[in-house]
Amino acid sequence: MISSDFYAPNNLKSLAEALKVKRERHDVYIVAGGTDFSIFRKKQHLMDFSVIDLTQIEEMKEITLKEDFIEVGAGVTMTNAEKSPILKRHTRALTDAAGWMGSTQIRNRATIGGNMANAAQCADTVTASCVLNATVVLMNAHGQLKEIPLEAFILGIGETALEADEALIRIRYPLVGRNVYSGFSKVGSRKNMSISKLNLAIRVEFSDQHVENATFCFGSIGSKSILSKAMSEHCSGRLWNETLLSELLELGSLQVDEAIPGRDSRHYKRVAVKGLISDVFQEISVQRMGL
Numbered sequence: 001m002i003s004s005d006f007y008a009p010n011n012l013k014s015l016a017e018a019l020k021v022k023r024e025r026h027d028v029y030i031v032a033g034g035t036d037f038s039i040f041r042k043k044q045h046l047m048d049f050s051v052i053d054l055t056q057i058e059e060m061k062e063i064t065l066k067e068d069f070i071e072v073g074a075g076v077t078m079t080n081a082e083k084s085p086i087l088k089r090h091t092r093a094l095t096d097a098a099g100w101m102g103s104t105q106i107r108n109r110a111t112i113g114g115n116m117a118n119a120a121q122c123a124d125t126v127t128a129s130c131v132l133n134a135t136v137v138l139m140n141a142h143g144q145l146k147e148i149p150l151e152a153f154i155l156g157i158g159e160t161a162l163e164a165d166e167a168l169i170r171i172r173y174p175l176v177g178r179n180v181y182s183g184f185s186k187v188g189s190r191k192n193m194s195i196s197k198l199n200l201a202i203r204v205e206f207s208d209q210h211v212e213n214a215t216f217c218f219g220s221i222g223s224k225s226i227l228s229k230a231m232s233e234h235c236s237g238r239l240w241n242e243t244l245l246s247e248l249l250e251l252g253s254l255q256v257d258e259a260i261p262g263r264d265s266r267h268y269k270r271v272a273v274k275g276l277i278s279d280v281f282q283e284i285s286v287q288r289m290g291l
């Protein structure tokens with residue numbers, strides 16, 4: 001017989017207990033903000049199912065500055081991520097992504113953990129977190145924790161490395177020096193009301209005036225976020241100026257062609273990507289000026 005149960009753990013220990021039930025039954029779903037789950041439920045015509053509600057677990061809503069990294073609870077909402085001074089200072093691409101996601105109502109509910117666990121190819125905080133070298137911490141029904149790179153966590157569209165008895169507990173962002181800047185932008189029907197059709201995050205580490213390391217991560221041009229090796233290599237040792245920008249615009253278009261060669265959307269994406277590169281490039285220039 002199917003029963004519709006509602007589990008509302010208020011700490012990680014009771015979450016582990018609830019995960020034991022989830023391991024044994026296929027009708028138990030983890031729900032955080034519910035913004036993706038409510039659509040999934042409707043599409044699947046789910047009637048009888050049980051829920052593990054994460055919203056009562058306070059430790060999953062914390063943002064903590066540690067010695068070497070920043071720890072963000074999987075239950076942190078986009079609104080709280082956007083407002084966090086710690087994240088704004090150290091992980092700007094993430095706060096940009098959180099701030100532009102959906103509407104105010106969506107941002108008040110939607111969590112970073114939910115965005116990652118849902119694993120849409122357009123998930124904004126995934127692209128941003130990928131460029132920031134994030135790792136994710138998972139917990140199983142025994143309460144055991146495991147940390148893996150975000151890149152290894154996302155396997156493809158809607159697919160993650162989560163086992164049946166695991167939940168995503170927190171995300172870690174390595175702390176970086178003062179000469180590192182990042183930014184994010186996206187193309188949607190309307191910038192902050194829509195799911196991204198294309199998104200981009202850039203992270204740059206400078207040594208004096210020159211680029212020491214640059215990372216470019218694209219979302220929505222593949223089944224998971226794509227890092228552009230060609231663009232990174234092209235920036236190495238260069239000045240961050242208009243000449244470099246115009247070269248990156250061309251490389252960005254090539255990256256789109258390479259990623260989605262046969263798709264109709266490549267025609268507009270190869271143009272749109274130039275706008276994104278330009279936006280984030282300028283944003284990083286502004287941050288460097290301390291504005």
Ligand SMILES: Cc1cc2nc3c(=O)[nH]c(=O)nc-3n(C[C@H](O)[C@H](O)[C@H](O)COP(=O)(O)OP(=O)(O)OC[C@H]3O[C@@H](n4cnc5c(N)ncnc54)[C@H](O)[C@@H]3O)c2cc1C
Nearest residue numbers: 032033034035036037102110111113114115117123124168
């Ligand atoms: C109108 C609208 C606009 C949107 N705009 C955007 C946008 O601009 N950009 C964007 O990226 N997304 C957007 N989304 C998608 C969605 O809001 C985000 O993906 C959101 O972050 C999901 O978080 P949630 O807490 O609501 O997840 P939920 O809906 O609660 O869960 C999503 C999935 O993740 C699983 N899950 C959630 N938390 C955990 C956890 N801690 N451990 C394990 N599994 C977990 C659930 O089981 C479920 O499968 C939009 C959605 C809507 C409806």
